[in-house]
Amino acid sequence: MIRNVALLAALLCTFTNITNAQTYYPTDIGNVWILESEDRTERITYAIGKTDERFDGKEGRILRITTAVLGTTTANLSTFFIQVDEDGIRLHRIFTRFGDIFGDAHVEFSPPAIFFPAELELQKTWEVNGKTEINLVGDVTLSNVNEVIAIEDVETPIGIFKNCVKIRVQTKTTAALGTSRSTTYQWLAPDIGPVKFQTDQDIVFALVSSSLIPTKHPYDVNADRVVNILDLTFVASQFGGTDPKADVNGDGTVNILDLVLVAENIGN
Secondary structure: HHHHHHHHHHHHHHOOOOOOOOOOOOOOOOOOOEEEEEEOOEEEEEEEEEEEEEEEEEEEEEEEEEEEEOOOOOOOEEEEEEEOOOOOEEEEEEEOOOOOOOOEEEEEEEEEEEEEOOOOOOOOOOEEEEEEEOOOEEEEEEEEEEEEEEEEEEEOOOOOEEEEEEEEEEEEEEEOOEEEEHHHHHHHHOOOOOEEEEEOOOEEEEEEEEEOOOOOOOOOOOOOOOOOOHHHHHHHOOOOOOOOOOOOOOOOOHHHHHHHHHHOOOOO
C-alpha cells in the first residue's frame, strides 16, 4: 500500500505545476527591508504594515516606501494599499507625500492593478496605469511597463543572493507641461524580497539589513521552511490515517486531496 501511494506521489509531482514562483515579495505584516546607496548618503526603507481596510471582503495591507537623504530631514513617503490573492499582489491605491510645495497625491485603481503577478518568470510583462493630481502641476497620468529581463545573482553588503529576478520598470508621466520617461530596475530575491534598486539616474541601492517575519506554510509539514518531496513523502506515508500534520486540509483523513495540495505547493 505504501509503495503504491509513494508511486502516486511521484506521479503527482510530474503532472502538477511544481514551478510555482517562490515568494519574491513576502508580504507578512512586520517585514522590513533597508537599502542604502553605494555612497551611504541615501536610504530606501520598505515596510509591510496593517490597514483596517478590506478589499472584496479580504484583508488589506500597506507597503510603505520611504526614501531619505541621511543626515537631513529630506524624505519622500509613498504608501501602497495592497491585497494578496491567487493572482499575486494587487494594488488598490497609492498615497504619496511630496512635501509642502507639491502636497499629496492619491492614485486609485479600479479595478485593482496587478502590482506583482504570482509568477515572475523570465520575460513576464505587466502594466500599471493610473491618474492623479499634483499641486502646481495639475492632472498627471502615469504608466508603468514592468518586465522580468534577467535571473541573476546579486551581491550586497550583507551577502550574495542567488537567482534574483531583475525587473525593468519603464515609466511614462504625462502632464500639461509635457511628457517624461524614465527607466528604473529592481531586483527581488527568492523568499527575501527587494535586495537592489537602480534609479533612472543610475544611483544604485543595495540591501543592508532586513527583518522578516517567519512564515509557517500549511503544506510544510516537516517545518523546514520549504514545501518539497520530503513533505509529500510524509503525507503519502500517512495515507488513510488521521495524523493532523499530514491532514493538511483538515477534513479528518489523510487522502488524495492532501497529496494534491502538497504537490501543488512544492517549491513554495
